[in-house]
Amino acid sequence: MTPAATINHLNVDRGGRPVLRALNTHINTGSITGLLGPSGSGKTTLIRAIVGVQKIRSGSVSVFGLPAGSTEVRRRVGYVTQHAAIYPDLTVEANVRYFAALYGANTHDADRAITEVGMTDHAKQLAANLSGGQKTRTSLACALVTNPEMLVLDEPTVGLDPVLREELWDQFRALAASGKTLVISSHVMDEAERCDRLLLLRQGRFLADDTPQRLLETTGEATMDQAFLFLVRQRATEKEA
Numbered sequence: 001m002t003p004a005a006t007i008n009h010l011n012v013d014r015g016g017r018p019v020l021r022a023l024n025t026h027i028n029t030g031s032i033t034g035l036l037g038p039s040g041s042g043k044t045t046l047i048r049a050i051v052g053v054q055k056i057r058s059g060s061v062s063v064f065g066l067p068a069g070s071t072e073v074r075r076r077v078g079y080v081t082q083h084a085a086i087y088p089d090l091t092v093e094a095n096v097r098y099f100a101a102l103y104g105a106n107t108h109d110a111d112r113a114i115t116e117v118g119m120t121d122h123a124k125q126l127a128a129n130l131s132g133g134q135k136t137r138t139s140l141a142c143a144l145v146t147n148p149e150m151l152v153l154d155e156p157t158v159g160l161d162p163v164l165r166e167e168l169w170d171q172f173r174a175l176a177a178s179g180k181t182l183v184i185s186s187h188v189m190d191e192a193e194r195c196d197r198l199l200l201l202r203q204g205r206f207l208a209d210d211t212p213q214r215l216l217e218t219t220g221e222a223t224m225d226q227a228f229l230f231l232v233r234q235r236a237t238e239k240e241a
């Protein structure tokens, strides 16, 4: 199957320092790829490169076979940034309809997106009065108005309680089951096991690129946290050798 995105020898500098270093990978279509790593490891930078809003030093990122961020792919990729980008003084419906208008979609598309994220009962509520999870879901609806084939979500579950996180992950799984490609970043290792494939980032390099199951098997560890630490130690030993 043709990958939804291909990252080829990607190098990115920010503030004059290398932030992503020689990354190579691909993102499978119709699946959930988790981008995991500690704070500052480069997750947001990689996400920005996939969406096509990040200046890169060298290498390439292609999405659906076209350069990331090009006009032809922009509508096919939905992006939810780390901070819910919605207007607190507008209702859920008005927020999503506003996004729809911006992207040349109609009110029917907006209503479909609201239904898709399970926010129909809250459509008339002001965004200011929503819970954290509902705000994230509204942002997700805004990203879904163009019915994108790929969704890129930057730490969508940060600050949410376990029940809300569970609900959101059910939503993500349903979106992937409908054929959409999801890239989801997180620094919470227990979310890793919910992904089909994992990219573990540390200091701008991939520590691992594998399924959660295979990562546990190859490291011989019981949890993702332990597997991550195992790989960090292994990398340090390799450097010393």
Ligand SMILES: Nc1ncnc2c1ncn2[C@@H]1O[C@H](COP(=O)(O)OP(=O)(O)OP(=O)(O)O)[C@@H](O)[C@H]1O
Pocket (backbone or CB within 6 Å): 014, 015, 016, 019, 037, 038, 039, 040, 041, 042, 043, 044, 045, 046, 187
């Ligand atoms: N606008 C910027 N100018 C200069 N350096 C930046 C800028 N944004 C990020 N960086 C640096 O790039 C590195 C990677 O940042 P990035 O935001 O991609 O990490 P992250 O893994 O998403 O972190 P977090 O989990 O805290 O959001 C960090 O060292 C950060 O300080």
